[in-house]
Structure formats: structure tokens, C-alpha cells
Amino acid sequence: MRIVFKTDYMQDIRPWKDGYQLGLYLLLLGLAVAAPWLIDTFYLGELTNVLIWALAGLGLMVLTGHTGQASLGHAAFLALGCYANIILIEAGVPFLAAFPLAGLITGVIGALIAVPALRLHGIYLAIFTLALSILVDDIIVLTEPWSGGVSGKFAPPINLLGLEIDRWGTPDAFYWLVLGVVVIVTLGYINLLRAPMGRSFIAVRDSEVSAQAMGVDVARTKTISFGLSCMVTGWAGALMGLYAGAFNNETFSVVISIELLMMIVIGGLGSIHGAFLGAIVIGFLPQFLSIAKEYAGALFGGSTVAIPGLEFGVFGMILIVFILFEPMGLYGRWLKIRTWFELFPFYRKDMFKRQKSYLKTERLR
Amino acid sequence: MSLLELDNVTIRFGGLTAVDGLSFSVDEGEVFAIVGPNGAGKSTVFNLISRFYDPDEGTIRFDGHDLLKVRPAGVAAYGVARTFQNIELFDHATVLQNLLVGRHRHRRTSLLSEILFTPSVRRQELESREKVEEIIDFLDLQPYREKMIAGLPYGVRKVVEVARALATEPKLLLLDEPASGLSVEETTDMRWWIDDIRRQMGITVLMVEHDMGLVSSVSDRVLAMADGARLALGTPEEVQSDPAVIEAYLGKAA
Numbered sequence A: 001m002r003i004v005f006k007t008d009y010m011q012d013i014r015p016w017k018d019g020y021q022l023g024l025y026l027l028l029l030g031l032a033v034a035a036p037w038l039i040d041t042f043y044l045g046e047l048t049n050v051l052i053w054a055l056a057g058l059g060l061m062v063l064t065g066h067t068g069q070a071s072l073g074h075a076a077f078l079a080l081g082c083y084a085n086i087i088l089i090e091a092g093v094p095f096l097a098a099f100p101l102a103g104l105i106t107g108v109i110g111a112l113i114a115v116p117a118l119r120l121h122g123i124y125l126a127i128f129t130l131a132l133s134i135l136v137d138d139i140i141v142l143t144e145p146w147s148g149g150v151s152g153k154f155a156p157p158i159n160l161l162g163l164e165i166d167r168w169g170t171p172d173a174f175y176w177l178v179l180g181v182v183v184i185v186t187l188g189y190i191n192l193l194r195a196p197m198g199r200s201f202i203a204v205r206d207s208e209v210s211a212q213a214m215g216v217d218v219a220r221t222k223t224i225s226f227g228l229s230c231m232v233t234g235w236a237g238a239l240m241g242l243y244a245g246a247f248n249n250e251t252f253s254v255v256i257s258i259e260l261l262m263m264i265v266i267g268g269l270g271s272i273h274g275a276f277l278g279a280i281v282i283g284f285l286p287q288f289l290s291i292a293k294e295y296a297g298a299l300f301g302g303s304t305v306a307i308p309g310l311e312f313g314v315f316g317m318i319l320i321v322f323i324l325f326e327p328m329g330l331y332g333r334w335l336k337i338r339t340w341f342e343l344f345p346f347y348r349k350d351m352f353k354r355q356k357s358y359l360k361t362e363r364l365r
Numbered sequence B: 001m002s003l004l005e006l007d008n009v010t011i012r013f014g015g016l017t018a019v020d021g022l023s024f025s026v027d028e029g030e031v032f033a034i035v036g037p038n039g040a041g042k043s044t045v046f047n048l049i050s051r052f053y054d055p056d057e058g059t060i061r062f063d064g065h066d067l068l069k070v071r072p073a074g075v076a077a078y079g080v081a082r083t084f085q086n087i088e089l090f091d092h093a094t095v096l097q098n099l100l101v102g103r104h105r106h107r108r109t110s111l112l113s114e115i116l117f118t119p120s121v122r123r124q125e126l127e128s129r130e131k132v133e134e135i136i137d138f139l140d141l142q143p144y145r146e147k148m149i150a151g152l153p154y155g156v157r158k159v160v161e162v163a164r165a166l167a168t169e170p171k172l173l174l175l176d177e178p179a180s181g182l183s184v185e186e187t188t189d190m191r192w193w194i195d196d197i198r199r200q201m202g203i204t205v206l207m208v209e210h211d212m213g214l215v216s217s218v219s220d221r222v223l224a225m226a227d228g229a230r231l232a233l234g235t236p237e238e239v240q241s242d243p244a245v246i247e248a249y250l251g252k253a254a
């Protein structure tokens, strides 16, 4: 059993509870930085992919997990970030400026789209964003002179302060670049959540009427959230493009949008951890499945032909299991396990049980 | 001096006139109660003051300002805070976070400085925390500070809602049925708290309440309404003995 004694308000304002927790996160960061020496190139590539997905997950988490606005269209913003980044680089803008700009452009466009979109609620917002995701395919085809249309584009090696970085040529450097972006975004996210703006996101998510009564401008808050969400998603898209090396109108399909949303639900809505845990699941699921398939093939003597859509199907099944049995996602499960150990032997079964929610009648509309 | 003034306020929902030419004013420093049968339009009056609805007719003035010119999210900045009849808390946040949202109207920092968590943000957070702690002490919420709202008993939630409203440091506090669903002991606590809110904090209280015991023990003046209009206005005794009020509550037979 571990109890944290609090003697100072700063203990709650600091992002970590105590030295023990800080130590754990520093260790994790240390391991992440040292990864290129610890694992082989193949797995480093996979880890890079997981981090990029985690970044995209962080982007969507701001909007869906913390502000309560479901989006089925975030692949559109991945695409926007990806294309903006490459087009800027091709125009001769150095990567160090092109990359942040790609996110900013995506964020601004996202915020502009948010103004009409966020008047919609629930399922209507989901449909609207889904439409965006479908539309982006056509837009890429229509803007062929810049986007390369159906034949797509290739990501050139990038030059960061004189250092040539390329996903295949210098996987270590590319990994560190991605890690750096993820760490910076995560720190910004943590800061936001312990400051008034982050709390007003949560306020809007949980009760728009009372958020408004507390002086939170609901429409403005949603717009900011959408903008920030798209900015981070844009960065993830830019990195995805560099990682893939080549992309076209079909790279950022609706399926990616849906996968992204499923990922943060499985990871745990409303927590930064959830984005990472979800990304680990989505990143390593294909590996896991192919191993499982080989194993099954050896066991039953069947063929190991690829089953189309298997990954997505298994992923959907995992999602259903989570929604039914663990709505708080992997992170929620982890919290329970951790609390069990921390409180040992005093854990009660109903500790995380929610009180039934009371009828809410006063709605804005 | 009157802090809040409603003049001839009317609002219709389709064919239903929920508030019908209602006028009253609340003086600074008093506890003013609104009573009336279900559907009388009491909560609608609150929602009008909170600017959730625009009245069809009439004016609402607060502290010398025309409240109808204020946008809904701006009302808090003028010093009006409220609770809701059907508790509207941020369920998946802790008590502390809920109260800190109450500090939102005192926010001075920009989005960028918050993302960087600059020293000024840190200072503001410490200030907010100190204010919130005062309220936690005042309402005895210490055991629940870190608890999620979703797991709290009903009675505690009611108190947290009052606490969140107080965290905004309002001039006027609107309480929509603060004692509904509370046990006898909890109602007694609420009675003393309302008294202290007025006396110690100097906050004017406007409340809707069905519990006449609570109403007559804390309020200076009472407005009785039915079908959106005023029935009687005066001290609790005057209103309770008003024939129109008795009729509205007990029907024609009385």
C-alpha cells in the first residue's frame, strides 16, 4: 500500500504526484530515448509507427476524449498535415519551419471548419466529420497539380539543421525526431489539462449548461479544442507521410478515421495514457495476428493465406468487448489494477462503480 | 438598493406562457425566495437571469447593467452564479476540478501561456487553489476533494454544486431547490450555509425552494408565483397567510 501525503498545493499542480511517479516516467523516457540501441531496426520502425499513431491519438483525444465531440473525420486532417508539410518542403521551406507550419495550417483550417460543425451535436457531428473524411479523397484528386492526385507524392528526405533524416536511411534519427515531437506535444497537453483552458474542455464535455453558467464560452471553447486537435493531428499526418515515404488520395481513407477513433476508445477516453495504450494495440495488432495465424496454421495444418479485413475485424471485436466490459478503456483497467495494489488489501469491488446518473433536464436546447 | 431587477418579464414556449409579465427586485444582501407549485415557472426565471433564454418582453437589470445585452457566457463575469435543479456537475472530473472551473471567470492567462505553463499560470493556479480551499473548508468538503463526482452521493453533489458557484465569487447566488432530495440533517446544514453565505460572505441569495421550513427560516422576502405570474410578495409570514397563495397550493376548496 502506498499513500501520497500532501503538504503543498504545488503537489497537485505539478504533473506528477511524487518522486516515485516522476522517476517512473523519467525511466520510461530514458528507455524510449535509448530504444535504437535496445531493439533492432524492424521493431524500431514499428515503434516509430506506434508513436506517430499515439500522436494522432493525442490529437483526437483533445477533441473527443476531453471535449466530448466525436469526430469520424480526423484522417482528413492527417492528410492535410501530410500534404501541407510535403508541399511546403517542395517549395523550398526548410523542414524546421515547414513542419510546425503544416500543423498550424491544419489547426487553423480545422478551427474554421469547427465553426459550422460544432453547432451539430452527437451523431450529426459524427456524420458531418465522416463526410469530411470522404470528401478529402476527392479534393486530393481534384487538386492534382499540387497534390499529385491519384499517382500520389513521394516524401523527400528531410533536412533538419544540416542533418539528413530519412525513414529508411537513418531510422534512428527519424525515430528520435518523432519521439521529440511526441514528447513536446504530450508536455503541452499535460500543461493544458492542469490549466483553465483544459478544465473548460472537460466542463464542456460533461455539462454545457453549467460550463456556460461558470462563464465558459461553449462555442469558443469547442472551436479552440477543434483547432488544437487538428493541429496535433496535422503534425501526426506530416510524420505519417514521411514514414510511409509515398502516399496518395487513398492513404488517409475513412478507415483510418474510424481506426483512430476506435484506438482512443480502446485506450481509454479522456486520458493521455489512453492515446498511447490505444496506439500500442493498433500498432502491434498486425504483428500479433500474423504470429497467431502462423501458430494456428501450424497447429491445424491449414494454409496461411491472408484473410482480407481480418485486422480490422479483430479490432472491431476488441472494441465491442471494451465498450461492453471496460468503458474506461485500457487505461481504466490499468487504474483499477494499480489501485488494487496501492490499497492492498483494502480494495473494494465497487470502487470504480458509477452512481447512477441523475436525470438532466435543463439542456440548452 | 436593488441588485437584480426584473421588469414585466414574459417568455412563451409555443403556446405556453411560462413567465407572464413578472416583476420583482432583489435587494443587495438579502435572501430572497421564490416559491410556487410545480410548473409555476420558477426555474425558467433562473434560466432567464442566466441568459439561457431571451425573454419575449421585459427587462432584466443586474447591478446597474442591462443583463439582456450580456451574452450567456458573460453573465458569470458580472457576478451571477447558480446551481441547477437537477445537479449539473462535471461528472467525470474531481470535486477539486469542478470547483476550479468555477474560477474560470477570473482567468487572466492566454492559451499559449497555459500550454507553456508559464510562471504567471502557476501563480494563477495557486491563487485559484487557495480560493477553492477556502470554500472547501467553508462547506466541509475536505474528504471529497480528490473524488470523482460520478461516485459521490446525491447530498454531497448538491453541496459541491453550491461550492462551485461560490468559487466564482459571485455577488448574486441563484440556488434552484438547494434542499430538494436532502435528508433532514443535510437540509439543516444547508440552512446554516445559506445564512453564512449571506452574512459572512456578503453574497445576495435568490433561491427557489419547496421546503417552507427552510424558506421561512432563512429568507427575508418571498415571492410566490403560479402560472408564471406573481401571486404574493412579502415576508415569509405574509406570503404564507396570503389567501391567493393558500388557494394556489390547496385548490379552491380551502
Ligand SMILES: Nc1ncnc2c1ncn2[C@@H]1O[C@H](COP(=O)(O)OP(=O)(O)OP(=O)(O)O)[C@@H](O)[C@H]1O
Residues within 6 Å of the ligand: B013, B016, B018, B036, B037, B038, B039, B040, B041, B042, B043, B044, B045, B085
Ligand atoms: N425549454 C422549454 N421549452 C418548453 N417548455 C418549457 C421549457 N422550459 C420550461 N418549460 C415549461 O415552462 C413551465 C415552467 O417550467 P419551470 O421549469 O420554470 O417550472 P418550475 O416552477 O421550476 O417547476 P418545478 O417546481 O417543477 O421545478 C413548465 O410548464 C415547463 O414545461
Ligand SMILES: [Mg+2]
Residues within 6 Å of the ligand: B042, B043, B044, B085
Ligand atoms: Mg424548477
